[in-house]
Amino acid sequence: MKQAGKYLFRYKKYGLLRHLSHLETMKMIERLLRRTGLKFEQTQGFHQRMKLSFAQALPTGIIDLAGLFIASTFEVIDDPFVIKANSLSPNGLEIVRAEKVESSFKLSKALEGYEFKIVFLETPPLDLDGEVEEVNDIWVVRTFRPFNSSVPKNGEFGQFLTVRSKAILSEVQVD
Amino acid sequence: MNVLKKLVSVLDEVRKPSRYIGNEYNSIHKKNSDVNLCLVFPDLYDIGMSHFGMAILYDVVNSSNFASCERSYLPWVDMQGAMLKNDIPLYSLESYKPLNEFDVVGFTLQYEMSYPNVLRALRLSNIPLHNSDRSESDPIVIAGGPCTVNFSPMEKFIDAFLIGDGEEAVLEMLETMRNGKREEKLKNLSKIEGVYVPKHSKRVSKRVVKEMPSAPRAQIVPYTNIIHDRGIVEILRGCTHGCRFCQAGMIYRPVRERSANEVYEISRDVARLTGHEEISLLSLSSADHTQIGDMTSQLKSLKEVSISIPSTRVDALSVEVANAVSGVRKSGITLAPEAGSQRLRDVINKGISENQIYEALEHAKNSGWSRVKLYFMLGLPTETDEDVMAIGEMLQKAKHMGFKNVSATLGIFIPKPHTPFQFAPQIGIEEAYRRYKLIGWAHKYAKINFTDPQKSVIEGVLSRGGNEVSQVIEMAEKRDLIFADWNEMFNPQEWFKIFDECEIKLKDVISEKDGNYEFPWEHVDVGISKGYFWMEYQRALKGILTPDCREKCTGCGVCPNFKVKNVLKGKRAPEIIPAGGEMI
Structure with a gap:
């Protein structure tokens, strides 16, 4: 078939x-x-x-x-x-x-994890791992979370917004 | 004003925010209309979005060239709190506009327990609760739905009631509200057939559409998991079996069927335009449709959706119809014998014999249904302890027939306005419990759900009361007795306290009335005279059956009074007895 x-x-x-x-x-x-x-x-x-x-x-x-x-x-x-x-x-x-x-x-198998962008309107807390970027008093912390690990919840770090910005896949085998 | 900006900060704090975000697929965002209406279902989105009446009017108004229609529902208590805290008024789900900025706000009154919810919706909208307090800048507040056949308890709060079918009348109403001052609009509204304006009207006759009107196809697809999450096709309106307790059977006369071909076309379009997995055929009694066989076989060719039919009657044909649409997956079938004994079924004019019931059950069993759910009422007129015991015996027999699961729902009979049983008494709370206990032994055969008799008494008062009940409704809303149909929110003690404070004598309201008693709903004409109801009540007490008027006209008066007739697609309707002619 x-x-x-x-x-x-x-x-x-x-x-x-x-x-x-x-x-x-x-x-x-x-x-x-x-x-x-x-x-x-x-x-x-x-x-x-x-x-x-x-x-x-x-x-x-x-x-x-x-x-x-x-x-x-x-x-x-x-x-x-x-x-x-x-x-x-x-x-x-x-x-x-x-x-x-x-x-x-x-x-x-293919999904390694996700990149999250956590957006703050004030200085982000220090215990949050990730790359911090600041533009015009808006802080964005970029953080990676492996597949099936816990993801940042809305408001968990006092953030303004949370974005799941990117899926990290091992090379997709296109047929 | 648009509340969207304020809303964004609030939605993260409440349960199930998807109820409040609006902008669902197929919702209509019509701009630049001459008159705008916001329809409000006075209960949670999950319930209100399952209601088809609002979907019909939404479609009718938005298809017009001059009016627009948006929707709103009563937010759950957590959201109400958050809205008050953040100064967000009740808003529509299309333009996020506060309700008090609409020209017209329309409530649907589907069940009496929702009356305090209506007042809460008005309060959240900053619209004065009393119609006498509203000014030029306030919307005109209208209401429709089955409860309007006794609108007296809500008369103080609503500017205009529409009684009966809304498809044509709603446009006429909106047309009169395009221009002019408030007072002028109200006067003009009172001239429309089917409309009652408390300030100007003395009497009102219900509005009837002669044929089944066009049906909404691009139905709104909710995000939230609502109670009935499926496409809906109304296959017939009205029911003429003449069950004497049934308000819907009396007030929605005559029967108007939609042809099997049209039902097929609508179902196909609804499936394509919504993506729903299931389509439900809506009616008061689907198996009665004179083309039901054709219809179910045509619908079988719609492979991509499953069809469901809410079964209500208990006869072999209903089971056959359920079989025809169910496919291989036969889980549960719902049948409604209403009363346990044949004597009592004759009193209520159910028109079904003991044999027919067991044949239907046998047929269901042999067709592969493993679970059966049976509906009964407790406290029907003339009910004796033997009649109650007969309910238990029926459950026992059903279990012995081999159903894996038998369940029963026992509602308390509430005598509703505009039915032959409007004269009958309602049993009190203690008596209801006593009768319920009589079939305690049947729990081993069936899971029995029992409606709270306290709620039934409150509902009885709200549905049978007059103007004096409006004070109760107002106090109930103030004391947070909203969402009374939700068990976690129901507080009967507080309700009874309010009845006491308002000097409402419950016993008087629910006692038996004679033929000369003046009901609060006498100025509403549903086409059937009080004389006919009284005659039917007398026949009930004697256990005399009245035929279904699709077989023989019984002279109820609806057809000659409104110049309409039963619209049957598969056979000829019988000759009509003229107005004033001899009743059966």
């Missing part, structure tokens, strides 16, 4: 959508993909759903510029598809791109 193509999607979630929980984000993305009309691989069992696998969950309130998920389909996903998806997407959710990966690709 022919195997469906596996795609790695990158998305951004910002603005008021940062207040969505991980489950709400997953549901929002699944419904967006359903609106495109493209057939994606489904889970097995009685209650069939789209088979999507998301990378690490993010606590509510964090801006996500480095969202990742994997979906499989027999159809071709190209730039026009991404444009179509974005036209059907709520404000604040954007699919950045989708790339085909090998069928053996697993996010849990």
